[in-house]
Amino acid sequence: MKIVAICGAGIGTSGILKVNAERVLERLGLDADVAAADIASVTSAASDAQIILTSPELVDRIGPTNADVIVVQNYFDLDELEQKLDEALG
């Protein structure tokens, strides 16, 4: 399974989403490859992804995709991330 964390510049915020998504997947006992990418490369980066993680500000820029788009409000709230990932994967 592939998950892509998207941010504007590809630096910083997507890295935090990636790190925390990996922690939550470990909690859930799930194995997935989590990549960080910027919004400009979303089409190629997420072409084979099941899930896209991003912020409410960027969700409208993602465009057509087959992936489930998860909007994360608080990047440091592992419980929020766990609930949303669990829902999408469950």
Add this chain to the structure above:
Amino acid sequence: MPLPPLPDSAVTVGAHASDWRDAVELAGEALTRSGATEQGYGARMIQVIEEFGAYIVIAPGLALAHARPGPDVHHDGLSVVTLDEPVVFGHPHNDPVSVVIGLAVSTPEGHVRSVAELANVFNDPEAIPALAAAADVAEVQRILTLTEDAAR
């Protein structure tokens, strides 16, 4: 990889910002003061927000300002600015912002590892209010390093 160093010169406590641009510029000035970036880096961090919106407000009260690596970045760096009055960035959930972190990285590869350390600090829900209330530079540095030690 540990967080980039946070020298005294990279921390501004209780600053006043008239709006979000001003707040991001203060974080840029702190990065420049510490030697991590050239003067224009703050303006580049503002451009990222103008282009993509306030997505850098990644948690209630906290903005992680940053721009892409560029020739104006001398070395990886971090700055912290706490505001006397919070400012609005235009985020649907996480406004207003009272702590602005400035991040500069010299290579795209380096960032994921250093932001992992930021996650270690801020996954503690007490960290943002504690930073916002910090009375001096030493307290800011202590919050950022203590939690990092605790996570090991």
